[in-house]
Amino acid sequence: MSTTEKVPAPVTGAAPRPKPRRRITDENGRRMPLWEIILRYGLLLAVLALMIGPFLWQLSTSLKGPHEDIFSSPPKFLPSDPTLHNYGRVADTIPVWDYALNSLKVAAANVVTNCVGAALAGYALARLRYRGRRAATLVFILAMLVPVEGIIIAQFTTMRELGLNNTLIGVLLPGCVSALNVLLMRNAFLNVPYEIEEAAFVDGANVWQRFVRIALPAVKGTLAVVAIFAFMGAWDDFLWPLIVLSDPERFTLTIGLNYLHGTFANDERLVAAGTVIAVLPLIVLFACLQRYFFRGVGEGAVKG
Amino acid sequence: MKSSTRTSTVRIRRQLPTSPWLFAAPGLAVVAVFILYPFVSTLNNSFTDKRTLIPGEYVGLANFRELLHDDMFWIGLRNSTLYVLVVVPALVLLPLLLAMLVQKHIPGITFFRSAFYTPVVASIVVVGLIWVWMLDERGLVNAVLEAVGVGKVGFLSDQWLLLFSAMAVTVWKGLGYYMIIYLAALANVPRELHEAAAVDGAGAVRRFFSVTVPAVRSTMVLVGALSSVAAFKVFSEVYLMAGPAGGPAGEDTTLVMLVQRTGTGLTGRVGYASAISVVVFVVTVALMLLVLRADRKEDA
Numbered sequence: 001m002s003t004t005e006k007v008p009a010p011v012t013g014a015a016p017r018p019k020p021r022r023r024i025t026d027e028n029g030r031r032m033p034l035w036e037i038i039l040r041y042g043l044l045l046a047v048l049a050l051m052i053g054p055f056l057w058q059l060s061t062s063l064k065g066p067h068e069d070i071f072s073s074p075p076k077f078l079p080s081d082p083t084l085h086n087y088g089r090v091a092d093t094i095p096v097w098d099y100a101l102n103s104l105k106v107a108a109a110n111v112v113t114n115c116v117g118a119a120l121a122g123y124a125l126a127r128l129r130y131r132g133r134r135a136a137t138l139v140f141i142l143a144m145l146v147p148v149e150g151i152i153i154a155q156f157t158t159m160r161e162l163g164l165n166n167t168l169i170g171v172l173l174p175g176c177v178s179a180l181n182v183l184l185m186r187n188a189f190l191n192v193p194y195e196i197e198e199a200a201f202v203d204g205a206n207v208w209q210r211f212v213r214i215a216l217p218a219v220k221g222t223l224a225v226v227a228i229f230a231f232m233g234a235w236d237d238f239l240w241p242l243i244v245l246s247d248p249e250r251f252t253l254t255i256g257l258n259y260l261h262g263t264f265a266n267d268e269r270l271v272a273a274g275t276v277i278a279v280l281p282l283i284v285l286f287a288c289l290q291r292y293f294f295r296g297v298g299e300g301a302v303k304g
Numbered sequence: 305m306k307s308s309t310r311t312s313t314v315r316i317r318r319q320l321p322t323s324p325w326l327f328a329a330p331g332l333a334v335v336a337v338f339i340l341y342p343f344v345s346t347l348n349n350s351f352t353d354k355r356t357l358i359p360g361e362y363v364g365l366a367n368f369r370e371l372l373h374d375d376m377f378w379i380g381l382r383n384s385t386l387y388v389l390v391v392v393p394a395l396v397l398l399p400l401l402l403a404m405l406v407q408k409h410i411p412g413i414t415f416f417r418s419a420f421y422t423p424v425v426a427s428i429v430v431v432g433l434i435w436v437w438m439l440d441e442r443g444l445v446n447a448v449l450e451a452v453g454v455g456k457v458g459f460l461s462d463q464w465l466l467l468f469s470a471m472a473v474t475v476w477k478g479l480g481y482y483m484i485i486y487l488a489a490l491a492n493v494p495r496e497l498h499e500a501a502a503v504d505g506a507g508a509v510r511r512f513f514s515v516t517v518p519a520v521r522s523t524m525v526l527v528g529a530l531s532s533v534a535a536f537k538v539f540s541e542v543y544l545m546a547g548p549a550g551g552p553a554g555e556d557t558t559l560v561m562l563v564q565r566t567g568t569g570l571t572g573r574v575g576y577a578s579a580i581s582v583v584v585f586v587v588t589v590a591l592m593l594l595v596l597r598a599d600r601k602e603d604a
Contacts, residue, residue: 051480054435128324150563279426
């Protein structure tokens, strides 16, 4: 390959097209040998099949009609007669759209409370000077270290004492301002140069104006990361809603799916359709915002 | 410049002495009521015989003494520990290899990175149910195994295969997450180190162990700490694949599953479940300290 590339293309016809061949290079601009290119793409495709294949298989199962054998051997990947019938049947079996709406409410509320609460507290920890600031910071650090799985029974009894068991508010509250998000916002505010706020202060801006007009716009990126992870965390959560919700009418989508699986385990098409409904919005969200996702994981790992 | 910063800060403080607490109040309240208070009350409840509808009384160490003779507790402890021992080495090593694979900026690499991250984004319930279907006796994996002449394998009916299947699912779901963490670390490895090693005649394997691994060692420790704490607290994968009762004769129950099963419901033994929770705390803190200490020792 490396030799053929150097041979100039024979000029044929009137318009010779000097088509620049794209060379595959590494980050230092060095050419990669052909065997390495083949090996890399081969491995990438193999891993791709392993990571995405199960989702596609689930999608395929959900599209297979009632008369199609979903247990055929050898397995058939493409439905012979694709149908959306199973999606209608899920809705007849469990109120899947109500569950999705419940999940959406909790996830949207979680985004708002986390963004507002974490931004406010993060600003207080990073920017304002007062007695007890270190103690406040320590409270959030300690809270971050407490494993949620270990306090879940006490959270449940606390919620019962507040009379909020079996409500969506009860699902939302324990994570509505997470300590990790507060510390992420604190670090973001610490990185904003002080001079900008000083100038605003000299111009007579009070603390709320400085916060809203100067500091917040400067940390938009981190705020986006907090929002995305707050949405995903609430939408995907399983253990806490499982404990706090008992009335099937109030279920979120994850709990509803578990219920569907337990009750109708015999019909894989139904369960498959339910999981597709649960995962599709997230995959779309992720596809649109993947840059922020990756930044968020990096930041979380370094600073968390 | 420095001095002017300081004077302004002082003036900023004088302006509104109460507002800082207003800023921090919502966050502090949530964390105090729903994290710190439950933490303290878990410790407190572990010394009582509190039940869901009964306040209970102080019973000293009775719960902990009972744990010692509770077969289910030992099964849970065994399974959670086994989970750490199998999952953590896999999650320290495999995502590093994956990160090396997606490190080079070759065409289409962003697509592959995103695709490998998809299982992280998907909810654990979706992931669990997908794999229940894949590993079912009539599912895809068994169909393939049968086609190549291996025959059916009872991934979800055998006590041990079930646990190992759940571990495999945990690894599968975690690969993308730790891959991104490693990717950030690999970006900081100086290119010259690899080149110098290559000039000295070191092959790919040799360079992996003498250049890459030492350079990302602190990230490996971080991944080890994060994944061991998460693995010990495993709940959803096993709950979904084995069922609420924890598989055949409850042999696949993990500690957090036991906490959930014991402490909830109208007859839930809150005190006893809290004692198990305390064990979960102690072990997770110990795991963190162990991993971090191993890190410091190698530095010295």
